[in-house]
Amino acid sequence: MDVGGVIYYDEPFELAWLQGTFDLAVTADPSVTLRHFIDDTERFYLGGKVPAGRPDILGSAAADESWVRILRAWGELAQEIPGAIAATKALAREIPTAVVANQPPECAGVLAAWGLTAVLETVVLDCFEGVAKPDPRLLGIALDRLGLSPADLLVVGNRADHDVAPARGLGCPAVFVLSEDGYRVPPGVHPDIVRAYRALRAVRTAPPVDDDVPRVASLAELAASPLARLGAL
Incomplete structure (x- = not known):
C-alpha cells in the first residue's frame, strides 16, 4: 500500500x-x-x-x-487519514502487508512512531531503494521480499499514474483510494495558495479511467471490504 x-x-x-x-x-x-x-x-x-x-x-x-x-x-506535519492506523494493523493481522511509497526517510520515523513498522512485512521507500514510482521496479522489490507472484499482490494507492498503472503493468490487481480534504491546513498558508493547490491536487489524484479498478473512500473502508482478502497488500 x-x-x-x-x-x-x-x-x-x-x-x-x-x-x-x-x-x-x-x-x-x-x-x-x-x-x-x-x-x-x-x-x-x-x-x-x-x-x-x-x-x-x-x-x-x-x-x-x-x-x-x-x-x-x-x-509534526504528519496527519493520519481517519482510521488508517487501525485499518493497517487490522489488515496486517490477517494478510501480509507492505508499504511501497515515494517518501523521504522521515516517513519511516512516522510509520515507526505510529506502530506500523512492527506489523508490516516490509517497508519499501524510494529514498532507500534508488528507484521511484511510477517505475514498476519499486513494486518488484516488494514482490521479491514478500515472495509473491504479481497476481497475489493487491496494490492500494491514490494515483492512477504512480499506483494503478505500475500495478497493471506487472499483473497486480489494484484498488484506488479516493482523495478527500479532511486535513488541517498548516498555519499561515495563504488562502490563494490553498485554492490553487487544491485545484492542482484534484488533477493529480483523479480516479483512473478504467471502470474495472475498484475504488474505496479510505483504507478503513477497504479493511472492512471483501476486496482486502484478494491477496497480500
Whole structure:
C-alpha cells in the first residue's frame, strides 16, 4: 500500500513547503508576487516550463531550504487519514502487508512512531531503494521480499499514474483510494495558495479511467471490504 493519500495526508507537507518557499523567495527578491508564485506552482505541478526571463521559484534555493525545514518538521506535519492506523494493523493481522511509497526517510520515523513498522512485512521507500514510482521496479522489490507472484499482490494507492498503472503493468490487481480534504491546513498558508493547490491536487489524484479498478473512500473502508482478502497488500 501507498502512504501519502492512503495512511497520511500529503497535502500538509506540500502546502507548508509552498508557503515556506514563497516567504523565502519574497525575502530574497521583493519583486516576487503571489500571482507569480501561483503561476509557478501551476507550471510545477502540471509539468510546464518557466517563461524566459522569469525566475524558477520552485526550482530555487528558497524551495530547497523550505523543503529542508519541512523534513525537520515531518513528524509534526504528519496527519493520519481517519482510521488508517487501525485499518493497517487490522489488515496486517490477517494478510501480509507492505508499504511501497515515494517518501523521504522521515516517513519511516512516522510509520515507526505510529506502530506500523512492527506489523508490516516490509517497508519499501524510494529514498532507500534508488528507484521511484511510477517505475514498476519499486513494486518488484516488494514482490521479491514478500515472495509473491504479481497476481497475489493487491496494490492500494491514490494515483492512477504512480499506483494503478505500475500495478497493471506487472499483473497486480489494484484498488484506488479516493482523495478527500479532511486535513488541517498548516498555519499561515495563504488562502490563494490553498485554492490553487487544491485545484492542482484534484488533477493529480483523479480516479483512473478504467471502470474495472475498484475504488474505496479510505483504507478503513477497504479493511472492512471483501476486496482486502484478494491477496497480500
